[in-house]
Amino acid sequence: MALVDRKLFGPGPGNPYPEATSALGQPLLGHLDPVFLSLMDETCDRLRTVWGTTNARTIPLSATGSAGMEASFVNTVSDGDVVVVAVNGLFGQRMCDVAARCGAEVVPVEHEWGAPVDVDRVLSAHPSPKVVAAVHAETSTGVRSDIAALGAGKGDALLLVDAVTSIAGIELRADDWGIDVGYAGTQKCLGVAPGLAPFTINDRAFARRVEKPQSWYLDLGLLGGYVGEASGSGGRTYHHTAPTAMVASLHAGLGRILEEGLENVWARHAEAGRLLQSGLLEMGLELFAQEGSRLPELTTVKVPDGVDSAAVRKILLERHGIEIGAGAGAYAATVWRIGLMGHNARPDAALLALAALADALAEVGWKP
Amino acid sequence: MALVDRKLFGPGPGNPYPEATSALGQPLLGHLDPVFLSLMDETCDRLRTVWGTTNARTIPLSATGSAGMEASFVNTVSDGDVVVVAVNGLFGQRMCDVAARCGAEVVPVEHEWGAPVDVDRVLSAHPSPKVVAAVHAETSTGVRSDIAALGAGKGDALLLVDAVTSIAGIELRADDWGIDVGYAGTQKCLGVAPGLAPFTINDRAFARRVEKPQSWYLDLGLLGGYVGEASGSGGRTYHHTAPTAMVASLHAGLGRILEEGLENVWARHAEAGRLLQSGLLEMGLELFAQEGSRLPELTTVKVPDGVDSAAVRKILLERHGIEIGAGAGAYAATVWRIGLMGHNARPDAALLALAALADALAEVGWKP
Incomplete structure (x- = not known):
């Protein structure tokens, strides 16, 4: 294989x-x-x-x-x-x-x-x-x-x-x-x-x-x-x-x-999550988790109205080799979950996730 | 490490x-x-x-x-x-x-x-x-x-x-x-x-x-x-x-x-076990499992009288890098378990196990 x-x-x-x-x-x-x-x-x-x-x-x-x-x-x-x-x-x-x-x-x-x-x-x-x-x-x-x-x-x-x-x-x-x-x-x-x-x-x-x-x-x-x-x-x-x-x-x-130092690792996760979440908001997307309680390592973002969640994830996976998650339970089709965890809690990973998501959203015709 | x-x-x-x-x-x-x-x-x-x-x-x-x-x-x-x-x-x-x-x-x-x-x-x-x-x-x-x-x-x-x-x-x-x-x-x-x-x-x-x-x-x-x-x-x-x-x-x-072919793999295990078990018997050791029901892939052998099981295993591990098992339950100190399984089910592994065990037994002064 x-x-x-x-x-x-x-x-x-x-x-x-x-x-x-x-x-x-x-x-x-x-x-x-x-x-x-x-x-x-x-x-x-x-x-x-x-x-x-x-x-x-x-x-x-x-x-x-x-x-x-x-x-x-x-x-x-x-x-x-x-x-x-x-x-x-x-x-x-x-x-x-x-x-x-x-x-x-x-x-x-x-x-x-x-x-x-x-x-x-x-x-x-x-x-x-x-x-x-x-x-x-x-x-x-x-x-x-x-x-x-x-x-x-x-x-x-x-x-x-x-x-x-x-x-x-x-x-x-x-x-x-x-x-x-x-x-x-x-x-x-x-x-x-x-x-x-x-x-x-x-x-x-x-x-x-x-x-x-x-x-x-x-x-x-x-x-x-x-x-x-x-x-x-x-x-x-x-x-x-x-x-x-x-x-x-x-x-x-x-x-x-x-x-690396445990507190430095926490800080790295915080920074990667901050970059990702502020970038998503700048793109015109809405975050799902309540403000003030958002995890930096795992970001939930609402799938915009009229956008097919699975189609976007497929473009990310097939064109960019990027896996993001669907939502869970009742939110399976209406939320995405983006994790920047462990080795992926890095600024470059945050920028790549943002750029690829913007590309996939453009591909399906979404405009903010 | x-x-x-x-x-x-x-x-x-x-x-x-x-x-x-x-x-x-x-x-x-x-x-x-x-x-x-x-x-x-x-x-x-x-x-x-x-x-x-x-x-x-x-x-x-x-x-x-x-x-x-x-x-x-x-x-x-x-x-x-x-x-x-x-x-x-x-x-x-x-x-x-x-x-x-x-x-x-x-x-x-x-x-x-x-x-x-x-x-x-x-x-x-x-x-x-x-x-x-x-x-x-x-x-x-x-x-x-x-x-x-x-x-x-x-x-x-x-x-x-x-x-x-x-x-x-x-x-x-x-x-x-x-x-x-x-x-x-x-x-x-x-x-x-x-x-x-x-x-x-x-x-x-x-x-x-x-x-x-x-x-x-x-x-x-x-x-x-x-x-x-x-x-x-x-x-x-x-x-x-x-x-x-x-x-x-x-x-x-x-x-x-x-x-390799499943039946060929079985045959390889059978051959490695046969080599090991006949070699152990030739060395003057006794096998533990009842004749006719012995697994080729896992051989149990009695620790000879007067031999310290742990001392032999320590020599095998430290001098030869070979791990064999102690016995289980009531036989912990009186049986060894030697496995030739999967990748180790090979004639060379059988010969090495025999040679190393003979060396360790000689080291602790055992004579058949």
Whole structure:
């Protein structure tokens, strides 16, 4: 099959950092090789930095970000537990489904898509939930919500946060903000191919975990024998075969980020997003996400009236090799999602996205 | 971190086929890119060939082989269902745990480790199980069991088979043998890095599936919208972000296998295993797996009396860059596992494993 070289400017995956791609081609290591175990330990350390946590139990789960969501719920929620979910997009909706499969009494707090989470409504939705769950950066709408405020008001509840599209892209401080359980993905601002779910859980949540969760694969009690908890003890228990190539790639991607400096990486995402969003507005397009809550790394823009969303995306893909995303859910045909994440969070990528979109819009006859 | 180049002669992962490694370094594709969707479809076709099936629902699950086990049970077993499990090693034991977490009434049929599954005992263990489960090639013991005989006698039960260490290494004919649900891993004889679980389920099992399984991530009803069932219809539903780099690598590894010819690949594994096992016997070592049921791709050998298993493995790793496996479970210190799988199923690898083991045994002072 001929190589196809895309600019991945959709909602993810983005183009990985070159260091992350190079690592995939290195000789494979066994999952119990001492060299690999050191690399895994260092990967967990690096993940702690991007999560903003000191949690011992910070690991890359061996599946994609959606499995991180599942791991978060199956390890903390069992029959009859009350789970308040802030729903302001597709991933909040999904949390309700996943929590319900754990037997939770789900209390969804619905929001208009495009708006951030209303912290007061979420915190007053139930007097004593076991878990309050929210999405930090909604991939479906391009909206950022205030996790720190949820953490400050959570009371006795555990705060469970989706950081799939925020990690290593915008400010994220799990410990300072009171996040008890968090999951992410590798294929967004971390700049690594999809396939792993960076996960973190603090002692408070671990102490209240489900002793024998319905998932064997994602059972943190079993996983602890292989990573994290066993560090330094010399004893590692086999649980499953870690995806060693992907872990090596994550290790390298994180190395690139920390070498640049995490706050510099955040600033680079902010600048690329600012360039893109101001350019889109100058072109006469409208942004979808509410002003003041727009993610720099993932921009949602309204498809202009009379323009065929798919036709424009096809021109971008076929003429320019650029992938952007359709909208999600009810907005599939009326919103585009443009991601400048990880390696793509650069001014030149922003300019290229703008120029190519202008070209495609002209091609379909749109005038502002 | 300096590159370390190992010969992975343990129970897996093995060294990938070069084609599979090269594919990991190719430009990343998005999971909804038409080029990627074609590649995914072709990957599923190729998987059908190595499974020996025409099942439409034949897909690479986005997690490792152990998640394939979990997917098999959560989609077929719910509260109170009777599951007969043939237990002749670690992975049969694990099946019992995973099935129990689905609420199954588990009927384990215990065997001595090193022996193949006793088909008559398994089939007579319960008059009307919903599922009969067995491991085709026990990675913990190096033993092959007769799946065709289980299929011939299964009656109304669904036959659920672990093919993690058999797929693309020894004869496997899912449809001819009556396998209803099967899972595998990529890191053994398929010659690809760990990270995906090739999975297949036939119409008979799919019709009897759990409508809303406890796992959202592994829910076949949801997964069907993205792969397999939607093929040709043009409509693909987003479920989760497929690990596109790993799928491209699997596609390439399968391409290599099918170019060589599946039966030729089986013959290559048989020959490498024969060379290794006859060489070990000539050295005066004893094999662990019962004669007549020995896997060519994974050889279990008894650690000679008075020899420190770990010391020998350390010499192999540090002097020769060769990884072999310790034993599993109660045999951790008394058995070695030597895998010649996928790209390593070659005469030169067999000779090297023998020569290096002889050197290490001499180093620790062992004489036959």
